[in-house]
Amino acid sequence: MFVNSFILKVFRKRIKEIERLRKRPDEMQETVFSALLKAGEKTEYGERYNFKRIRNIEDFRNSVPVSDYAALQPYIKRMRSGENNILWNTPVKWFAKSSGTTAGKSKFIPVSYECLRDCHFSGSKDVTLQYLINNPRSNLLLGKSLTLGGSRKIDEFNSKIKTGDLSAIMIHNSPWYAELARTPSKKTALIPDFDEKTDSIARYSSNRNVISFAGVPSWNLVLLNRILEYTGKNHLLELWPGLEVFFHGGVAFGPYIEQFKRIIPSEKMCYMETYNASEGFFAFQDSPNDDSMLLLANNNIFFEFMPASEVGKVSPKTYSIAEVETGINYAMIISTNAGLWRYLIGDTVKFTSLYPHKIRITGRTAHYINVFGEELIVGNAEEALQKTCSETNAIVSEYTVAPIFMSETSNGSHEWLIEFNTPPQNIEHFANTLDKTLCEVNSDYEAKRYHNITLSRLRLTVLPQGTFIKWMESKGKLGGQNKIPRLYNSREYADQLLRIINTRSKI
Numbered sequence: 001m002f003v004n005s006f007i008l009k010v011f012r013k014r015i016k017e018i019e020r021l022r023k024r025p026d027e028m029q030e031t032v033f034s035a036l037l038k039a040g041e042k043t044e045y046g047e048r049y050n051f052k053r054i055r056n057i058e059d060f061r062n063s064v065p066v067s068d069y070a071a072l073q074p075y076i077k078r079m080r081s082g083e084n085n086i087l088w089n090t091p092v093k094w095f096a097k098s099s100g101t102t103a104g105k106s107k108f109i110p111v112s113y114e115c116l117r118d119c120h121f122s123g124s125k126d127v128t129l130q131y132l133i134n135n136p137r138s139n140l141l142l143g144k145s146l147t148l149g150g151s152r153k154i155d156e157f158n159s160k161i162k163t164g165d166l167s168a169i170m171i172h173n174s175p176w177y178a179e180l181a182r183t184p185s186k187k188t189a190l191i192p193d194f195d196e197k198t199d200s201i202a203r204y205s206s207n208r209n210v211i212s213f214a215g216v217p218s219w220n221l222v223l224l225n226r227i228l229e230y231t232g233k234n235h236l237l238e239l240w241p242g243l244e245v246f247f248h249g250g251v252a253f254g255p256y257i258e259q260f261k262r263i264i265p266s267e268k269m270c271y272m273e274t275y276n277a278s279e280g281f282f283a284f285q286d287s288p289n290d291d292s293m294l295l296l297a298n299n300n301i302f303f304e305f306m307p308a309s310e311v312g313k314v315s316p317k318t319y320s321i322a323e324v325e326t327g328i329n330y331a332m333i334i335s336t337n338a339g340l341w342r343y344l345i346g347d348t349v350k351f352t353s354l355y356p357h358k359i360r361i362t363g364r365t366a367h368y369i370n371v372f373g374e375e376l377i378v379g380n381a382e383e384a385l386q387k388t389c390s391e392t393n394a395i396v397s398e399y400t401v402a403p404i405f406m407s408e409t410s411n412g413s414h415e416w417l418i419e420f421n422t423p424p425q426n427i428e429h430f431a432n433t434l435d436k437t438l439c440e441v442n443s444d445y446e447a448k449r450y451h452n453i454t455l456s457r458l459r460l461t462v463l464p465q466g467t468f469i470k471w472m473e474s475k476g477k478l479g480g481q482n483k484i485p486r487l488y489n490s491r492e493y494a495d496q497l498l499r500i501i502n503t504r505s506k507i
Contacts, residue, residue: 003141004132011129017298018126018286022356025297026322033057033302036335039089045075045341057320066306066316066333066342069107076108079339082158087339088112094173096166096278098375098444106443108163109278115338116173118300120166123281126296127247127274130286135270139242143211147171147182148201148223149189166278167215183208194453198223202230210240214274216250217260218372218454221406224263236264249274251373252361252489259406275361279345280336283359292358297321300337305330308348311365326351331365367487371403372412372454374445376438378486384437392430395422398468401487402494404459413456417497419463431460464501471497 008015021028037054040046049064065071072087079086080095087110094116095108111120132138150165164172171182171189179186184204191197206227213220224236233239243264248271257271275283275293280301283293297303303321308329310316318333331348335341349359369376381401389396399418406412416434424430435458439446448454468484474496485493 001137001139004136004138007141008129008132011125014125015129015133018130018294021296021298022294025295025355025357026320028298029302029321032298032300033060033335035300036302036337039337040087040339040341041089043085043087043089043339045087045339049341060342061304061318064342066318066344068344068346072340072343075339076110079110080108080158080161080163082160087341088337090114092338093161094169095161095163096169097163098166098278107278110338110340111166111169111278112338114300115280115336116170118337119280120170120276121174123274123276123284123296123299124170126299127272127284130284131245131247131270131272134286134288135244138244140211140245141181143209143242144183144205145181146201146205146210146213146223147184147189148213148215148219149186149191149197166276183210194447194450198226199230202227206231206239209242211242212245212247213243214247216373217248217253217256218251218406218412218448220246220248221256221259222453228263235262237266244268245270245272247272247274249276251370256406259408262408275359277345277347279334279338279340279343282332282334286356286358290352290358292352292360295321295357295359297357302335304333304335304342305349306333306344307331308365311344321357324351324354324357326354329362363489367485369401369403369414369487369489371405371489372448374442374448374455376401376414376442376445376487380438380442380445381486383441384434387437388430388434391433392424392426393422394420394424394430397421397465398484400468400485400493400497402491403489404491411452411454411456413459415459415461415494417461417463417494419465419468421465423462427460427462431458434458434460461498463497467497467500470500474500 037051041051054060054063075086079092084091090112092110092112094111096111098107098109131140149171150168168190171186182189184201188197188200188204191200201223227239228236231239236243246260246269253271253273270288273285273291273293281296281299282301283295285291286294295303304318305324306316306318308331311331324330327350329348329350332345334343334345336343344365346365348362348365350362352358352360367378385396385399397419399416402415402417404413404415435449439449445455472484
């Protein structure tokens with residue numbers, strides 16, 4: 001098609017960059033490393049760790065510690081109050097809000113102008129270009145892209161600082177031409193109330209020529225089903241016959257694929273995975289025949305990779321792109337153009353190939369559940385359980401938590417399998433209190449629970465005393481060094497436990 005050929009010619013320089021990325025990512029990373037280090041020299045963080053004297057990657061490893069959010073939080077708090085040159089050398093006015101930290105209910109990730117322009121928007125552009133290369137007869141540019149935006153607000157620290165979901169930040173700062181390609185309008189996409197937003201999108205976008213949509217599968221599934229309910233259609237192709245691609249990311253797509261196939265009954269429908277987080281745009285699926293993702297070594301992020309066995313060590317070993325191997329589980333460390341220096345993002349990846357460097361996300365550095373974008377971690381679970389036990393005079397001996405996946409007739413939820421040493425007087429009250437407390441300690445869980453849109457209230461399954469011991473014994477893992485996984489992103493452990501017992505007590 002002419003429009004596709006024209007766009008590919010306009011961006012031929014960037015396309016050549018992507019091709020070079022496949023062949024020489026290590027050279028690109030050296031360029032990124034030097035530029036980031038130069039920008040950070042005069043920041044407070046750069047002066048503390050003497051960036052001016054760092055000459056190479058080895059110096060960087062020896063001089064600058066690996067940090068998690070808790071370590072950087074004091075600096076970020078000052079940035080949110082309006083201080084400049086703390087972690088980055090230009091003013092940072094936006095902070096992406098996400099959860100998953102033991103340090104508090106939410107994380108606030110700095111998003112600089114450079115990070116938006118040269119990382120997030122650049123990565124989105126690369127995804128579009130690659131899709132057009134793979135699908136030269138695509139109508140992508142002739143229709144609308146359905147966007148389910150997040151929310152934004154003025155930061156409580158400073159009236160000039162704003163926080164919000166990354167999607168809201170990107171919509172607010174997107175160039176004028178993006179508005180022409182998007183549905184609904186920016187105003188509608190940024191409505192803070194989810195019910196009001198989805199109702200407005202259903203009214204506004206149902207009669208538009210939607211060709212693509214993007215985002216987290218669970219949220220989009222809720223929106224698309226609401227649009228079908230509003231229009232009375234059986235599937236989306238009755239509404240949008242030209243629909244051709246879903247750019248998805250954020251959570252594993254596997255549990256949702258069959259539900260998407262049901263509402264989009266077309267073998268021609270494309271699904272393209274992206275790896276875009278609040279901290280940056282890291283990778284995307286560049287081939288429809290390979291579900292691994294091309295690592296964006298040229299996207300102004302410097303990557304290091306720590307073998308999973310090194311996580312938690314005082315002086316962990318880390319490796320650059322030039323040093324990694326395939327098949328090893330690495331914790332990913334990033335240094336960004338928003339001031340996150342040697343930041344342990346919490347994701348683990350494996351390289352499936354080198355030159356090109358392609359990855360698959362394998363999990364998190366700690367047990368967690370993130371099936372619906374709720375990012376529930378052990379710290380959240382422990383805090384909520386402790387508060388609930390205190391309120392209900394209960395004592396829990398062992399527990400584990402697993403997801404209950406969405407079906408055609410029900411929302412997803414979490415199943416808490418608990419052995420009580422001292423059970424609460426009222427199990428129903430315990431379950432309600434635990435669910436309420438989880439909302440208090442985890443803002444993403446709270447958002448997914450809002451009006452039961454994505455997550456229904458948790459299910460509590462009371463296990464007979466001794467069940468966990470029998471389970472550990474069946475796996476040959478009795479002993480002090482073997483730990484019960486508190487959170488797991490599949491039902492593998494939960495279903496094994498349930499098979500041990502013959503009766504269940506469910507609330």
